[in-house]
Amino acid sequence: MSKLTFPRMGESWRAFKMLLEDLGNDVVVPPRPSKRTLDLGVRYSPEFACLPLKILMGTYLEAIEMGADTIVTTGGVGPCRAGEYALLHHKMLKDLGHDIKMVVFEPPRIYPFNFIKNVWTLNKNHTSVRGIIAHIKRGWRKVQALDNTEKLSHIIRPRELSRGTTTKVYQQVLEWIDCAYTTKQIIDAESAALEALRSLPQHNGQDVLRVGIVGEIYVLLEPASNLEMEETLGNLGVEVERSMFLTGWTRDNTWKDTTERKTVTEAAAPYLPELVGGHGRDTIGNTILYAKRGFDGIIQIAPFTCIPEIVSRTILPRVSRDYDIPVLTFFLDEQTGKAGMSTRLEAFTDLMRRKKRSKLGQGSLIV
Numbered sequence: 406m407s408k409l410t411f412p413r414m415g416e417s418w419r420a421f422k423m424l425l426e427d428l429g430n431d432v433v434v435p436p437r438p439s440k441r442t443l444d445l446g447v448r449y450s451p452e453f454a455c456l457p458l459k460i461l462m463g464t465y466l467e468a469i470e471m472g473a474d475t476i477v478t479t480g481g482v483g484p485c486r487a488g489e490y491a492l493l494h495h496k497m498l499k500d501l502g503h504d505i506k507m508v509v510f511e512p513p514r515i516y517p518f519n520f521i522k523n524v525w526t527l528n529k530n531h532t533s534v535r536g537i538i539a540h541i542k543r544g545w546r547k548v549q550a551l552d553n554t555e556k557l558s559h560i561i562r563p564r565e566l567s568r569g570t571t572t573k574v575y576q577q578v579l580e581w582i583d584c585a586y587t588t589k590q591i592i593d594a595e596s597a598a599l600e601a602l603r604s605l606p607q608h609n610g611q612d613v614l615r616v617g618i619v620g621e622i623y624v625l626l627e628p629a630s631n632l633e634m635e636e637t638l639g640n641l642g643v644e645v646e647r648s649m650f651l652t653g654w655t656r657d658n659t660w661k662d663t664t665e666r667k668t669v670t671e672a673a674a675p676y677l678p679e680l681v682g683g684h685g686r687d688t689i690g691n692t693i694l695y696a697k698r699g700f701d702g703i704i705q706i707a708p709f710t711c712i713p714e715i716v717s718r719t720i721l722p723r724v725s726r727d728y729d730i731p732v733l734t735f736f737l738d739e740q741t742g743k744a745g746m747s748t749r750l751e752a753f754t755d756l757m758r759r760k761k762r763s764k765l766g767q768g769s770l771i772v
């Protein structure tokens with residue numbers, strides 16, 4: 406039987422694994438990206454390629470070493486390189502002598518038949534349509550449980566009394582959700598996970614800063630690619646709210662634009678009325694919405710050479726000035742180190758704290 410793997414993005418692999426196994430597939434869980442993953446990706450990818458392409462190349466090579474022979478991934482539309490990833494990876498792997506099969510899911514709202522055909526290809530158990538829908542619903546519920554738990558960890562971490570307890574408990578409760586199989590088990594595991602996080606000893610949170618995280622989808626969703634920035638911020642006493650989770654992204658791309666999506670697009674319109682590919686326009690729209698909600702700062706994270714985020718980076722100084730909100734940008738590549746990032750995050754946190762205390766600072770605060 407063929408062995409499937411897929412791109413790793415945060416903790417969502419737990420739901421994908423369950424879904425693919427339910428359909429009768431043998432699954433190779435992609436390993437968490439490490440230095441070796443990145444080294445492999447950098448060695449075999451074009452130098453100019455964006456960071457996600459390199460990390461995924463390394464991930465696929467490691468999964469192939471573990472026996473994978475089929476990659477299930479997404480395509481994409483719009484003016485950016487994401488739509489070419491699957492093709493490029495396939496060609497690069499072939500050039501290295503790996504005879505790999507690719508199953509590429511395009512956005513179902515634009516290519517519904519591609520979705521049906523791919524699901525049929527993956528349906529090794531010949532499950533009925535009703536059965537497939539039930540599997541997808543259960544997988545979706547698991548992704549929701551994982552996202553909700555992660556969101557709460559971002560709120561609890563900056564308030565914890567004992568440094569590191571949130572991360573420790575978060576890792577434990579992920580296993581509870583992972584082991585849950587039926588919908589009832591998933592809901593129960595989610596409730597228990599949220600309760601375990603809420604019951605951690607916390608201070609009153611008076612000093613906690615709130616930061617909105619915006620940017621490109623892969624570096625937002627995979628903590629290894631952004632050097633666990635959200636955890637570092639939490640440990641500095643900063644509550645983060647990430648503008649993108651897999652559940653939100655899937656809702657926006659599966660059927661039609663959600664109200665949330667339209668709100669973001671409308672907010673961005675005076676500064677960036679055009680789609681520039683990737684999530685460049687969302688970066689602007691979400692920055693404005695966070696500013697209106699009274700957040701203390703914005704952090705934009707993006708792969709080095711990511712065109713949509715470079716476009717939004719050039720607009721952010723004006724947004725920062727108009728809405729009086731500090732913005733810090735990180736362009737990530739294989740040279741980015743955790744120590745340097747932590748230093749910049751500490752400086753940014755100091756700046757936001759001073760600004761919050763004085764309630765004075767006017768003008769653009771771009772770091």
Ligand code: SF4
Pocket residue numbers: 455456457485486487488621682683684708710711712713714
């Ligand atoms: S959004 Fe940016 S990083 Fe992602 S594929 Fe497009 S250019 Fe590359």
